[in-house]
Amino acid sequence: MQIAQILKQPNLGDHLDVCGWVRTRRDSGGFSFLEINDGSCLANLQIIVEGDLHNYEQVVKKLTTGCSVKVQGELVESPAKGQKVELRAAEVDVLGWADPETYPLQKKRHSFEFLRTISHLRSRTNALGAVTRIRSALNFAIHRFFKEQGFFQVHTPIITTSDCEGAGEMFTVTALEQAELGKAEGFSQDFFHRKAGLTVSGQLQAEIFALSHSRVYTFGPTFRAENSNTSRHLAEFWMLEPEMAFCDLQGDMQLAEALVKDLVTAVLEECADDLELFDRFIAKGLLARLQAVVDQPFEHLSYDEAVKQLVTSGKSFEFPVSWGSDLQAEHERYLCEEVAGRPVIVTNYPAQIKPFYMRLDDGGKTVAAMDILVPGIGELIGGSQREERYDLLKERMEAAGLSLEEYGWYLDLRKYGSVPHAGFGLGFERMVQFVTGMQNIRDVIPFPRTPGNAPC
Template sequence: MIRIVDLLNQQPVGETIEVCGWLRTRRDSGALSFLEINDGSCLAGLQVVAEESLANYATEVSRLTTGCSLRIQGVLVASPAKGQDVEVQATTITVIGWADPETYPLQKKRHSFEYLRSISHLRSRTNALGAVARVRSTLSFAIHRFFHEQGFLQVHTPVITTSDCEGAGEMFTVTSLEPAQMQGSAPFSGDFFGRRAGLTVSGQLQAEIFALSHSRVYTFGPTFRAENSNTSRHLAEFWMLEPEMAFCDLNGNMEMAEVMIKYLVKAVLAECAEDLELFDRFIARGVHKKLTRLSDRPFVRLTYTEAIAELERSSRRFDFPVQWGLDLQAEHERYLCEEVAQAPVIVTNYPKKIKPFYMRLDDDGHTVAAMDILVAGIGELVGGSQREERYDLLAQRMTEAGLDLDQYSWYLDLRRYGSVPHAGYGLGFERLVQFVTGMSNIRDVIPFPRTPGSAPC
């Protein structure tokens, strides 16, 4: 059996082939039926010509409807039809599975993404969501390829953790106890792990352990945040890419992140041209041009103070206030990269009060060696920093953040024993997929979105 994408690319005309897929459409013309099948390997379908001389033409082929699964045997021939190079002259058509036309929810018409979210077990069969799946797979593979070429070691950090990296208190608790068993001043002392544990919001802290023994590492996996936000930008379960580099400062961190983003964008441009054309035509006009420009131009760098000054000079009326010391909101981030720089922007040196405890304190004592990469249509795509490698300053920041130093003694040990400057960043994978596809809702770039009140499949 051969994939449709291979048939269309290799075009072994004259050969007898076998191909399987799902029926998109059937059109009858006299003594012929024209079937379009797709197996998910590419956007394009394969036309199959079925003559009424087939043994099961009257009993099965003429009854085929959208969604049926088929095995086709036949000869690949040059196609006289416009818009396709080859087609299959069927010698045998086997119906593997029927699809009831009265209840099958996908027909040859455009369905809203909101409707498709209600049938998440079938939506990957549509053109747009199928294309998203292929782009997502290409990006995932390109991430591993990039870091392998750069000499990074992949580390599998835990999904269950006792450390709240962001300190925001938005972790999902993992427990084997019933509510009535959670009593007293230490309600989790009798729990499975003997202490409170949760689903990870980041693998960064554990990745730092291996960065300080293997120099260059990355972790790429699911993370979880119990943030009760039902918007087009938030998920309760999402994937994070988090590289960590020893002997690296903020500048090296920014350079690595910029090179990586350009590498990933070029991979999609090279390997997903047909899918990008669909997004450019039907989802987000100009997305192909946007990606091409990003891969060819340097990112613009601004300090947080410079970014605030740009926003204050703007005649734009923002919904959220612009003031030094307040965090940038998505509307501010998009304005900076879409209208001020007209390119991706790297904002650095944020006020320490709005950033986590692990970020390295700048010499001014008021800002930290942080960086965010902002892109059009999304806002923040990457967030990172040089980590605080100085024991005393880190312990002070942790105390100010209200963290139990005993609980994080292992993290402080990394500063006691052979500490070095090191840096890293996190990239929200779904935001990257959104950026390269132009999809407006983050729920449509992950196969099975988990959001407040919703966890299908």
């Protein structure tokens, strides 16, 4: 039986079988106290082992941190502070020993930098274990939210020939040897008979199904071959991308705000103990900030207004601010942390700094785009109304240097029954960062892939 179930609904007198990993062992007056954890919750279950147990000297007194055990016993009331119940052991069996001389996780706080060097074991720690449970809760809440909103999930391809962002930072997928790639025929001899790469976004393919099923979303891994070794970047990360037909920018913003509030509500209700850990040790005041996200409407600023706020702030930024420049993380955080004191939605960015698929506003200077900025992170969501007008989309694609032949299918969507439609992308790891207060994005994904680093 899982420890989370036992502690949630303890039934004194029950005889239970419990499995887990030993966190600590303490001996006192002919007894041993074991703290074991099975990952189902933050709390450990205390096991009381009496000295007359048949394998007490040979087994129990040799248990160390990291050993895996199976314990049979009776659930009894605990006289100790901080816990209501404990298990009085009738049998303790070792499933796997852990060498105390080499086991790297001991009863002390380890730095996150050190834990990244042992990615195969770090999920056994309190903080990374809590991240895992919160990440799982957020994942489930995402699917529940979109199901309730009438969306269909679409599995978009991981291998693609379309570069949605146009930044050229795709990982190439090939079955050819390097020498073969250098020949004149090149990718025409490759597996797909053309150049292919790992997807940077499922948006373009999701639009196909939005224009047949009205409301769809895709949620899966995406890849960027960007040589950025910072606390904000990963080479592999998960993206949530809903797309809606018959929708404009206003509807896009409303859905995105509702989603963020719903996800925060879900973790507040379902992961209270884990969030309290982060509130105490990682990000003081986290619980109050998350509750404020649920209780308050998001602030709205146009790009023009945002730039004016930044230019007149009197604050010295590392990156200078002027109209036409993209907002950096320091600008985004200033707007939501110091100007608004809440999440901010910035709209109508200059067309020159946004991708080709975003709908041009009247005048052609800006596009119907929006970003949701949150405290501690900066940009959490980026979205837009898509350009549904064939001629204008074709012009934007030509200006971006895209092949009209290769992207002919995308133009076809505007030739055959085009409708206004919109969507956005939410970086899942940034969402996990936001609700946990973790500072480095590498600590909110199970196996971080970064330049020069791909363990496990």
